[in-house]
Amino acid sequence: MSQPDRFSPFETALDRDTALRHLRAATTGADDGELFLEQRRSEALVFDDGRIKTASYDASEGFGLRAVKGEVAGYSHSTEISETALARAVETARLAVGEGGGTMAAPPKGTNRHLYSDTDPVSGTPFAAKIDILREIDAYARDLDARVVQVSASMAASLQEVFILRPEGELVSDIRPMARLNVAVIVEEAGKRESGNAGGGGRFGLTGLIDPTAWKPVVAEALRIALVNLSAEPAPAGVMDVVLGPGWPGVLLHEAVGHGLEGDFNRKKTSAFAGLMGQQVAARGVTVLDDGTIPDRRGSITIDDEGTPSGKNVLIEDGVLVGYMQDRQNARLMGVEPTGNGRRESFAHTPMPRMTNTYMLGGEADPASILADLSDGIYAVGFGGGQVDITNGKFVFNCTEAYRVKNGVVGAPVKGATLIGDGPTAMRQIRAIGNDLALDPGIGNCGKAGQWVPVGVGQPTLMIGGLTVGGSAAR
Template sequence: MTALATTDALFFNLIDRAAAERRLREATEGCEDGELFLEYRESEAIALEDGRIRSASYDATRGFGLRAVSGEAAGYAHAGELTDAAIARAAETVKAVRQGRSGTLDLGPRATNARLYADANPLTAMDFAAKTALLAEIDAFARARDPRVVQVMASITGEWQAVQIIRPDGQRVADLRPLVRMGVSVVVEVDGRRETGTFGTGGRFGYDRILSEAGWKAAVDEALRQALVNLDSVPAPAGEMEVVLGSGWPGILLHEAIGHGLEGDFNRKKTSAFAGLLGQRIAAPGVTVVDDGTIPDRRGSLTVDDEGTPSGRTVMIEDGILTGFIQDRQNARLMGVAPTGNGRRQSHAHIPMPRMTNTVMLGGAHAPEEVIASVKRGLYAVNFGGGQVDITSGKFVFSASEAYLIEDGRIGAPVKGATLIGNGPDALTKVTMVGSDMALDPGIGTCGKNGQGVPVGVGQPTLKMAGLTVGGTAVG
């Protein structure tokens, strides 16, 4: 069964399709854009702590969002009930956005037959008892792995989202989106000192990809490795120094400090640090950054975005030159460019906006060992925890959850409490070596913007950056 047929069965046994399309046309008459977004979502989350199920939840929601776009204004109404009466009320509400203006309806998104992930609902492939038993097995395995393990936390989450987007011209686009994730956290203790290691993985596929015996055992081993590394850590140095970022998940710094500033709405409103710099050098030679929503099975990928536009691969920075922004339909039209398939929303209760998918810095010419060997004294940051960034100024602060000293070109002692402090646009110019080992993150990212969270991916090779400020607890 096609995605369109599946979503027809989910939605049009509750509402009259012809009536909904008529209401949409009436609500968007004289507008440049708009859509009726229909959504069904099932989700579950199970968490185990210290050998017991701490929480277990299941939720199923169905609803719609109706939008009319006129110039820079957008009228939006939504409901968690799918009825003809609710759609009629929503249509009356969004009409007000026109305010006497009259525009011509934009062309709809191009059609696509591409499928980037399977349609199947991952929640139904494994029963609840098997999932809880597996979490208990993970707990027992981790404790047996090392006598220093004193606490284990394990969780699995999954969802299946079915959407259909209807445009005023009658075009209909549907998508079926699986998403799963597993997380393991291990606490070790020696002589009263406790340290934690965490590992997660996931993507747009079924549980079988992450819950195989080899898969969950590898996750436990990685979490335990990180915890034991931190057990031996010394206070991080402070001061300005060369910093090497590891490949993969450290791309989260790129995502936060730079990626948000390359979203179309911030640049149209000129609130981004990159506004007005299109075509100019904003990064060191060799730095190429793309947003790619077309990588199969990845957490941030989408066959079509939440406006029905097929996902794309957008080169935002090429060899250090700013070449483009990621766009939804409204901001693309207002900026006179094509939408890039980045119109995303958290759910039917949220209006779409330009959002990243999988944001990646491409690999360069240097072996990672060569990058490390070039540093006399510095910091090697392998994994990151939390971080903050100011979109307007580009200033960021990120904490490293796994980092090491580099001394005379060799990786030295692990350090604890290291934070990286800098400015996104400035940091791009400080990249002095780009490794050849580009890697994607393990599939755990969630991005927040304007109160909305969406799944994303990041990736990068090993990078050397000159003169970053490191905040720590030891004198540099």
């Protein structure tokens, strides 16, 4: 990769040699460190109930300087990219290094791979055209069904450009586009109102989302979910078998298992999976991957925020725990290789082990046969919010679309259903794995330690035995 004299496209007097000199001053005697520079532009539009509700544009840039020594990291950031600001940052970063020498970790391996284009989703489509499309979506949703009483359509686009300078002089960069479209509808019948949401996106321009052939199915799906909920009955309560649909229900896997397989939690032994490497932690046939290398996916990254190329990392193989997701610091402290999972929300945040696209591989079972084998339980197709305790894997998830199943027959939709369990137990109680692996449509965000990053999830149809279903109706 070329080594520019200046951190293009930043309009700054900070040249590469000056930046490198200060970075080396900050990391002398350290085990690791880097200078992370970022420029980001983002736009968000919300068309709600027939009018523009929000139209926002944000532009930001800055740097983060980090020096790492053992388990300690010194970090300083600034929105001013200049030698003066960098010199001040060196003083803060040095506090983590102290006296005594360290051994600088080997730099990340380079890559010429590009997982997405450098298209600009923000400026690629005229502002007026975006408003017109949102207005069309609103009108189309109302024309689809007379019961639609409210429509909210939103469009978001961003372009993030990052440069990472290493103490040995290596400079790597990545240009990361992101686009997303979301539609929510509210329907009303006989005085009863229900809502439905659908959307999608990824690392590409808005063109693929704003074509009618793309957004009309999204509107139809939001309406379908709303109408399903309109006829839903109160969910039953009790311990029962549950079948999870493919795709977005993988968010349960992400929360209940994925976070527990991040390196920092396991190094500190605060994860339910700590100390279980090489042991059976899930049912046979269960293989879970975190894969940041899928082209154009929302959770994909060509390089992580430390400069390590993203990887296709196997975490659980045939039920056996075989790997954790690692950033550079935790990998070094655990004596393993980084996996390309060092991610940060922005230049104002330190990197940590984070998921990219986390999914379970498909099995051999026909999804219809899995449902046919469910004698008394719930078929959960969509999920909303949830909570997870990393230390024990216990989770609570709200179902946004679910159905009652008896004797293998899918019955009425149910509302108010919550799934309660713990990740390690749920993984061991998987009884059937479908052959219909699907990834989510590109809507995921993940929070950890106050930082948010885009992610992807996925799974095939699954049957999990013995989950607690919270509801209000008798079985």
